Amino acid sequence: MSDRSMGGLPTRILIAEFDSVAQAARYAENGAEAATADLTGMLRIGRLVAETVLVTDAMLLDGEYFMRLGPEGVLRELGAGDGRFPLTVTGPAETLAAGLEFRRRNAGFAWSLIGVNRGEAVPSAVEARWEDWLGSVDRGLIRYEQQPPGFTMPAFGELPPLSAGGEAAQSGQAGQAAQTTQAAALASSLRNVVRRSEAFEIIEKAGLHPRDQDRLRAWWNARYLRAIADQAGADWLSFEAAGPLQHSVRRSDRRIRLPRRLLEWAREANPASIALAWDTTSKQRERLRRRSSWASMRDLAYQATQIASARTRRGVLRDSVLRLLVAAVAVVLAVPGFEAVALENPLTWIVFAGVIVTTVPFDSLLALAGLLVPDPRAELILHRRGIAS
Structure with a gap:
């Protein structure tokens, strides 16, 4: 069973959009630049909300994203270091190398990787990237977990309606x-x-x-993806309601909308900001795991997206001078006998407005307001394991 708090998010997740077939489809439909940015953003958010992001051996070695970036590229995009690789690989074989060899010997295996086809020689660039991933596992930089035996599919159910074609x-x-x-x-x-x-x-x-x-x-x-989650002892996170898991959503599944601003930040932020956000959001991450709610998601999103917002030297000096001037005027108006403090005096209201402008954190309030807008198509779906439809 997955290790999670009652009513909260799991600590071990698989991301549906990293299914090898889904990766290939995204690259074919959107192009390399947009697909890589999208999947990087999803991976960053997945790591932000869970302790461990799992990827299957097929997602890794037959996945266009991971094969394009390689171990160093993934580390770079997540702002992580060699001593703390942010992913765990899981598969049915005893080792990652054995899993790859099984697929290579299986003449019927349908590869999702661009340029790799059944019965044809594997391109040298793909061979080299496979060696990069296998070497990282061999050196202990990446953890590999063998799944327990006995992979089974869920109850079959009825096929979707077929047209008379x-x-x-x-x-x-x-x-x-x-x-x-x-x-x-x-x-x-x-x-x-x-x-x-x-x-x-x-x-x-x-x-x-x-x-x-x-x-x-x-x-x-x-159905196959849901079975993989059961086998790996994890839950699924999906960022698209019409994504790879669209036909396996159950009434028991938990849905959390994602703020549009969080998705934009995850796609666009530099690796240094991602690393800083990870290190400074532990409390918000724990709160979200304890109670998976829209409010907790916004708390995490605010902390992550605002952590790198540093004020400039000139901005600090400008605000300080403005506050000093407002304070000086307020002191003058408070002098006994100074009748300008009457409510009908416009100067009184000007000072009042100045106090508001110099004390209310408008930038922070605007950032909070921005997080109230959910993305129109993306939602985080927590697929509960072991619950019948």
Whole structure:
């Protein structure tokens, strides 16, 4: 079971968008620069809210993001050092190297990495990056955990509705009967499959309409990802309601909206700011784990996004002079016999406004107001493990 406080966030998480298939899709759709920025922001937020961010061996060695950045790139983006690598790798094999070798020997394994195809030689750049990750594990810089045996998929349930397309494209009752027969055959073929490559191959050969193929792959993959979380003893965090886990959200799952400003900060901040935010948000992180709420998320977001906001020398001097002038005028008005303090005197209200301007922290209030705006598409979904649908 995952180690978490009752009602709070887990201390061990997997991030859904780092599924190897999802990484490849993001790079193909958005381009390298935008995809890398998006995934870096998600990884930074994941580390900000949880003690341990887990990545599976497939996410790491078949994931476009991790293979592009390598160990040093990930450390750089998270503002971490070699002695405190912020990720833990988990997989079914005894070692990370064994897991890679198993996939390389499996002729049916469908690689997600760009440029790596079944039955073809692996590019030298990919080989070199694999060695970087394996070497980091061998040197003890990255922790690898072998998952316990006995990987099983959750209860099968019903397939998503299929259109009368593909080989089942007919009209009327005959079309409905063919669709029902095809769905039953698919369900029988997929029921005991526990490998994604095998499941996707069955779906590809079923003669479905392309739209149905995409829908069925997404449905099967969502169940597969939930099973991985159970196997790894972790929970899922997902930043997109329409992301890889869209077909496995349960009523028992906990949802927390993410402030738009936090997402922007996580994508744009430099590594030094990320490191400083991690070191100075321990109290807010613990509070969020104890009580996963919108208010606790805003507390953490405010501390993280404001920690590097330092005032300039000129700004300090300007504010200090202004406050001294307001204080001097207030002292003059307080002199006995000085009748300018009457409420009908405009000078009284000018001094009053000056006091407000020089004492109220408008910058901080504006920052707080900015965190009240949730991102229109992103929400953090805490997928509770071991709870039936």
